[in-house]
Amino acid sequence: MRTLVVGASGHLGGEVARLASTSGAEVHGTSTTGADGWSRLDITDRQAVHALVSRVRPQLVVNTAYRADSWAICADGAAHVALAAAEAGARLVHVSTDAVHGGRPEPYADDAPPTPVYRYGAAKAAAETAVAAIDPAAALVRTSLIVGDERSKQVQLALNLTTGRTGGALFTDEYRCPIDATDLAAAILELAENGYSGLINVAGPQPLSRADLGRLVATRHGLDPAAVPVCTIAEGGMGPRPGRILLDSSRATGLLKTPLRTVREALGVA
Numbered sequence: 074m075r076t077l078v079v080g081a082s083g084h085l086g087g088e089v090a091r092l093a094s095t096s097g098a099e100v101h102g103t104s105t106t107g108a109d110g111w112s113r114l115d116i117t118d119r120q121a122v123h124a125l126v127s128r129v130r131p132q133l134v135v136n137t138a139y140r141a142d143s144w145a146i147c148a149d150g151a152a153h154v155a156l157a158a159a160e161a162g163a164r165l166v167h168v169s170t171d172a173v174h175g176g177r178p179e180p181y182a183d184d185a186p187p188t189p190v191y192r193y194g195a196a197k198a199a200a201e202t203a204v205a206a207i208d209p210a211a212a213l214v215r216t217s218l219i220v221g222d223e224r225s226k227q228v229q230l231a232l233n234l235t236t237g238r239t240g241g242a243l244f245t246d247e248y249r250c251p252i253d254a255t256d257l258a259a260a261i262l263e264l265a266e267n268g269y270s271g272l273i274n275v276a277g278p279q280p281l282s283r284a285d286l287g288r289l290v291a292t293r294h295g296l297d298p299a300a301v302p303v304c305t306i307a308e309g310g311m312g313p314r315p316g317r318i319l320l321d322s323s324r325a326t327g328l329l330k331t332p333l334r335t336v337r338e339a340l341g342v343a
């Protein structure tokens with residue numbers, strides 16, 4: 074299948090491109106710089122997105138591109154990708170986030186309406202609305218903290234804090250459902266194949282605090298988990314933050330062959 078991975082130079086996009094290529098797909102990818110031999114693309118440029126998609130004529134488009142501080146990239150860019158994919162008649166899988174939710178004790182179902190508290194979550198929620206309106210057949214994958222090798226922002230953060238390269242701390246009371254990048258990429262490609270439409274949660278099976286996630290990363294990298302700086306959200310003094318955003322991924326686990334492993338399993342930490 075001719076596959077276009079938007080954001081192939083990123084962590085998740087790189088995994089999607091690698092797995093798709095391994096399974097025999099003709100993979101085209103994008104980065105903002107043209108790095109790694111991918112096509113240069115800025116998804117805020119509607120004409121450029123249209124031109125690239127018209128040239129590649131993909132059968133599948135996977136949009137993993139984002140920058141957390143940019144509404145234009147997260148929201149407008151996602152709409153541009155969806156429009157171009159629809160014009161090309163391509164299957165679309167769009168990657169969203171648990172940050173569309175505002176946090177609550179119980180897990181969120183796949184189609185729980187967004188209640189964002191951050192600009193990033195609001196932009197990703199806007200993207201979901203735009204993508205679903207443009208292409209109701211698209212799969213919209215809500216996921217959580219993405220872990221894996223050192224390309225993972227979550228792994229980089231934990232290592233930088235633990236070694237003192239950067240200041241700060243990981244919260245003991247901020248819970249998410251982290252997922253391994255390879256598991257997520259495989260799930261995305263399965264969803265692309267099976268024609269799933271609409272929202273679906275694809276996250277790890279085990280809620281973890283950011284502090285515990287950091288400790289597992291430290292252990293995986295031979296560092297002392299006790300050296301991970303931690304504090305509560307209140308002690309961090311960054312204002313109100315959603316404490317628990319847990320995604321119920323039971324629909325995905327029932328639907329997909331790809332196992333969604335715990336972080337311990339994925340990182341190989343006993």
Ligand SMILES: NC(=O)c1ccc[n+]([C@@H]2O[C@H](COP(=O)([O-])OP(=O)(O)OC[C@H]3O[C@@H](n4cnc5c(N)ncnc54)[C@H](OP(=O)(O)O)[C@@H]3O)[C@@H](O)[C@H]2O)c1
Pocket residue numbers: 079080081082083084085086103104105106107114115116117136137138139140146150168169170171197216217218219220226227
């Ligand atoms: N990381 C997480 O823990 C996490 C958690 C929940 C959801 N997500 C979602 O998962 C997806 C992938 O996350 P990730 O951590 O793998 O991302 P990442 O490693 O930061 O990669 C982001 C990608 O987006 C590209 N990009 C940035 N600005 C762009 C623009 N203007 N036009 C086109 N492409 C642009 C980057 O290209 P360059 O390399 O050229 O900059 C890169 O390929 C995102 O949709 C994100 O919202 C991530």
